[in-house]
Amino acid sequence: MLKVDNISLEVGAFKLHDITFDVEKGDYLVILGISGVGKSLLLETIAGLQKPFSGKIFLRGNDITSAKIQERKISIVYQDVVLFPHLTVYENIAYPLKSNGYKNIKEKVIEYAELVGVADKLDRQPSTLSGGEAQRVALARSLAAGSDIFLLDEPLTSLDLKSRAELRALLRKLNRSGITIIHVTHEYEEALSLATKIGVMEKGRLINLDKPENVFKQPKSDFVAHFVGIKNFMKGNLRTIQGSDLKEFTTEDLKVFCLTEANDGEAFLMIQSNEITISNKADESSSRNHFKGEIIDIAHAKLGYEITVNAGREIIITVSGDAVKSLELEIGKEVFVNFKASSCKVFN
């Protein structure tokens, strides 16, 4: 649907180098990267607000690199500057309808406002809305523009937890209804909870573009790898256990008990490598998870050692050099791997 082909650009301190990727209709692409890496610049280039030095952008097979911004049907929603402050909520949503010469504007405005849950706020001024409400109105306005590609620039970053959860649900709903979304953020949890594809940007380059599980399993970037325990990352199913506050996360090879607020169903599990212990005997501590496995690798890490244990699937544990000696850890040895249910980070 959208093809970005070898885009390069430099604006002030921000640079893009040879960015190439494809987005299919209905994709939810999250581009992860730290501040200043060029994420917003990439969105503005796709929207036509910046002109690339080289490379091309294709939309539905047509070269739109030099197309007029207002004819692209690609909407951008920023984190901070969201609504036109001098127009009411109604007028904000009606703005693109008037620009495009639509009739039945009132009906359309109400339809989109109901879809995003702001129908009771149509007479309000933007300054009286919460951050989450303002983002909803911005999304309704983008829908009113007839855009089927939304570019979201850190839309959740300045919101409180409750508003984030609500807006995430709305974004999923819009995505399921066929809206293609490209969402940039520096928060990997946001990426995991929304993306069907994740791209990682570093120093103006898109260095990793894949399904979420692959991006986190085999990080090609320090940015991804710096999330400790990123290697203990798995996709599976979460299920409530009757009569317990724990939930059961199952993959093909493992069954893990987790203390989490995540919902039942498909989920991602992350465990930090320094929250896992190794013992030579079955652990009798408060840890709910114990797996027997064989050490298949011992490698120097920045701090201590990284021990890889095959317990049905590979689990990586960070231990001190002292522990390696005292437990006499070596490749081929059978050990027990233990971690607490509360060490599990689960994302839907």
Added chain:
Amino acid sequence: MRVFDKNRSMLHLVFLFLGGVVLLFIVAPLIGMYFNTPLESFKDAIASDEVRDSIWLSIWTSIAATFLFSIFAIPLAYILARKNFMFKSFINGLIDVPIIIPHSAAGIAVLGIISRDSFLGQAADLIGLKFVGNPAGIIMAMAFVSVPFLINSARDGFAAVPERLEKIALTLGASPARVFFTISLPLAWRSIVSGFIMMWARGMSEFGAVVIVAYNPQTAPVLIFERFTAYGLKYSVPAAAIFVLVSLVIFIALRLVNRKNYNAESR
């Protein structure tokens, strides 16, 4: 702590006194005009066609100058606020030149481009328009010295409008012209109106440049000057006091309206 507070309150008292002196310096001469003039003289001045015509001429020519030149000043202000280009700082400086040069010199400069010998003067002659000794010339002289106020104020207003709002509007299908008229202009409106008021007030009160371009018909400042030089202080004060009063009333009313609009918008 007490010492500090005492020192601070002493400082505030000194500042209050110094500030009071300058306020008195502004207010006292103006009030003096009204107290030192017999009521009869005011009545005579108000009854005088000469005085009334000169005030009306000052008002309408300055309004005309403001609206006419806003057509050029506002687009320039927008470009200066939004675009980066070579010599931008130079142009920003150039805009302030009419403010800093002596206004008689400004009048000479304006006369140079609108006199009958100039290209503009000759072109205007072809359609029967004369600048020198004509309201058209007064408008030109007023605009020359006052348009910087509008350009500067409008430029600051446009610069304060987040560029992202304009970008969003473009991605929503609005043409650049629609973005300008529905987003940029309304959001910068308060600064632009302030600029209008300042340009109008500055133009209306202009003497130096106007007197060189058009001694006649007489604007109020020229009439006041003429009465002063021909008949002395006593005879010029009533006209001056009436002109000051009219200017102040309009100025304050416009300021109040602008502030009220702003408050309404920001609610």
